[in-house]
Structure formats: C-alpha cells, structure tokens
Amino acid sequence: MGLEPRAARGLGIVTCMDSRIEPLDMLGLKPGDAKIIRNAGARVTEDVLRTLVLATHLLGVERVMVVAHTNCKMASATRDQVIEIIEAESAIDVRSLDFRLVADQRESLAVDVQKIRSWPFLPPGIVVGGFVYDVSNGRLLHVT
Ligand SMILES: [Zn+2]
Secondary structure, X not given: OOOOOHHHOXXXXXXXXXXXXXXXXXXXXXXXXXXXXXXXXXXXXXXXXXXXXXXXXXXXXXXXXEEEEOOOHHXXXXXXXXXXXXXXXXXXXXXXXXXXXXXXXXXXXXHHHHHHHOOOOOOOOXXXXXXXXXXXXXOEXXXX
C-alpha cells in the first residue's frame, strides 16, 4: 500500500447523476481518490446515509462533500410535471414514488448536509460540506 496524496485521502462525494458532472475532474482528482455516491439531485437519502456508514467506518472516508449543481432538472421541475411527463410518454403512473425534487436548492442542500452531520451512526469528527457546482464554468461554490 502506497501513500495517498493528502488532499485525496478519505473523501466521499455525494452528487447528482447528471452527465455534465465528472466528479473527479471537478475536483482535480484521479480514479481511486474518492468514494462517489450519485443519485438524482444529489439528495441525502436513507441509502446515501447507509452507504456513508460503510464508507466512513470501512473505507476511511473522513470528509464528505454534498455537491448539487446549477441547472439541475431535479431543482427546476415540479413533482406534477415529472409525473405528467412520465405518464405522457409511457402511460405509467409513478405517483407513488417520492422523487425528492428540490424547490429551494440552497435550503435542500443545507438540510441534506445537516442530515449527515446529525446521523448518529457516523464516526465523530466527520467533516461535511455542501457545495453547488456550476456546470457552465466548472466553478464549485461552498454553500454550507
Ligand atoms: Zn442534477
């Protein structure tokens, strides 16, 4: 086992599935530098929390970045719109699903970061930050 670069050690990234985001490139990292958890909207769900328990206790993650992004579909469409689009295109009724859409991106990000900070199954001392990645210019803004 070699020494890992300090900047890359123990980093977990929670981000959106949007294909405009290359999480490692976004941070100037390379494969192996970070554990990456993705879903629609970079939301901190039960499954993300479960994964973070494993990432922190078993894989050495000590810092977690939650990275939302500009022009995220999950933050611009309403629940009714998503349901209508899917039903119009497939005739499948998805009303029973919680898509965790975002009405206020900054507020949702703050709540999601707090969810991780207060999750009792994580080791003490985990550092968590919330960021917004601007897909138009590649800038990463630290929000919370
Ligand atoms: Zn997105």
